[in-house]
Amino acid sequence: MKRVLVLGSTGSIGESTLKVVExxxxxxxxVGLVAGRNRDSLxxxxxxxxxxxxxxxEGELPNNLPFKAFTGIEGIRRLIEELDFDVCVAAISGSAGILPTYWAARxxxxxxxxxxxxxxxAGPFVKSVSREIIPVDSEHSAIFQCLNGERRESVEEIIxxxxxxxxxxREDLDKVKPEEALKHPNWNMGKKVTIDSATLMNKGLEVIEAYWLFGFPLEKIKAVIHPQSIVHSMVRFVDGSVxxxxxxxxMKIxxxxxxxxxxxxxxGEKFPSLNLHFSGLKLDFYEPDTGKFPCLKLAYESLERGYPYPIVLNAADEVAVELFLKGKIKFTQIPVLIEEVLERSNFPKPESIEDVVEVDRRAKELAWKVARKWL
Incomplete structure (x- = not known):
């Protein structure tokens, strides 16, 4: 029996994980649960x-609980270091998950x-201390499965x-309201990732994640629009096979x-609705429109510019999404804010995981400063 630690247990992925365990x-x-601020759910x-x-x-826990209880970021570190577990599901949303994920990998x-x-x-640092990473993102899980048993030199590109x-x-993107952007046509996800899916930033971040996970050059990592969300990703090989x-x-799969x-x-025996039926199944694929949705292009460019620009990209996006959800900026201003922050940033390359956290903090400060003209 595997002993499971869940980081981000009250979020969408965390709750799905607990359903699988159950x-x-x-x-x-x-054996361990870590949450952000949802005390009652925890x-x-x-x-x-x-x-x-x-x-x-964030917050306090009752005294005299029948298990060890920790609070704050230092408490999370202690739990991870003291707990005996076999697998950690790292599902804390956003940059708040960087340090706990690193500690768990270590x-x-x-x-x-x-x-x-x-x-x-923090790709270089997480990878350097990890013994084994199995991706949970549906796209990266798909790539992992497609590559299993294959020779790296046989791969033409991952898609x-x-x-x-x-x-x-839709054409009038400047009129998009937060409640509209939160209605994903296929997936049930948290607010941040749902907005990122609407702007295509989520796919941009996944391109960078794939770069670190699988170690292929950026030119071999492509993205394609597939409205049905049935094909989760693909690998094209040098012999023409896909x-x-x-x-x-x-996400339970x-x-x-x-x-x-x-x-x-x-x-499928536990959750019959997860069985895929092929009768009448339709699969469409399109090239992404990076003119209409520039966040995907910004993600590629940030990786091309090198470290630490992906940190800045992510930090600016977190600020932009927060402002959009609060009704402070338009949907179309999300990439504008991110691009300006990227252009104005000049942070040193991190030499440690602590440096990553510091660059993230400073990049968010810059993003808030840039955003003032719209507030």
Whole structure:
């Protein structure tokens, strides 16, 4: 039985992970839960799964709990270092997950990675201390599966698919409201990643994540629009063959794969709705429109410019999305803000994980400064 630590247990990926664990009690046991600020949900999860330790980043926990309880970022570090686990699901959203993901990777256990920012911002450092990373992002899980058993020199390119979000055919993007952007046509996700999907920034961040995960040059990492979200990604080989991984758009599928690899568990028996039916199935593919959705292009450019520009890209995007969700800037101003922050930044290359956090902090300060003209 695998002992599972869940970072970000009250978020979308964390909750899906707990559903998978609950479906396979003979395979997995939750031994640790870490949440941001949702105290009540964390305590409810703790009562149900009976972990050995929990941590809450922001707020206080009751005294006399029947397990170890930690608070704050230092408390999260202590939990990770003291807890005995076999696999860590790293699902804290955004740059807040960088340090906890790094600490978990440093333990030398399996990292089931859902927090893409950990690699976007700290790829060299997370990779250097990791023993094993199994991606949870559906696209990277798909690439991982397509590459399994293949020779690297046989790969022509890897192709990440994107739904295109809810506005692929919409023209008046300057009139998009936050509540509209939060209605993803296929996936049920957190607010930040849902907005990123609408701007195509999510795909841009995934391109950078793929660069660090799989080690292929940037020119071999492509993105394509696939509105149905059935083909999660593909690998094209030098002989002209293309291998894809398909499935319904539900994160429980890549989660159970990351937890159980190299075995495959009968998830379809537990959740019949996850079985893919082919009758009448339609699969469309289009080239992304980076003129209409420039965030994808900005992500490629940030990686081409080198480290630490991906950190700046991500930091500026987090600020821009926050402002958009609060109704302070327009949907079309998100890439404008990000591009200006990239142009005005001049931060040194990080030499440590602490430097990464500092660049992230300073880049966000710059983003807020740039945004003042719209506030």
């Amino acid at each position: 479906a396979f009690p003979e395979e997995f046991k939750v 305590l409810s999860q703790s009562k149900k799964f009976k972990p050995e330790a929990v941590a809450l980043f 333990k030398g256990k399996r990292l089931a990675l859902a927090n893409k920012e950990a690699l976007v911002c 990440l698919t994107a739904s295109g979000g809810p506005f692929r055919e 291998i894809s991984q398909m499935g319904v758009p539900d 890549p989660i159970v794969y990351a937890l159980s690899y190299p075995e495959r568990l009968p998830l």
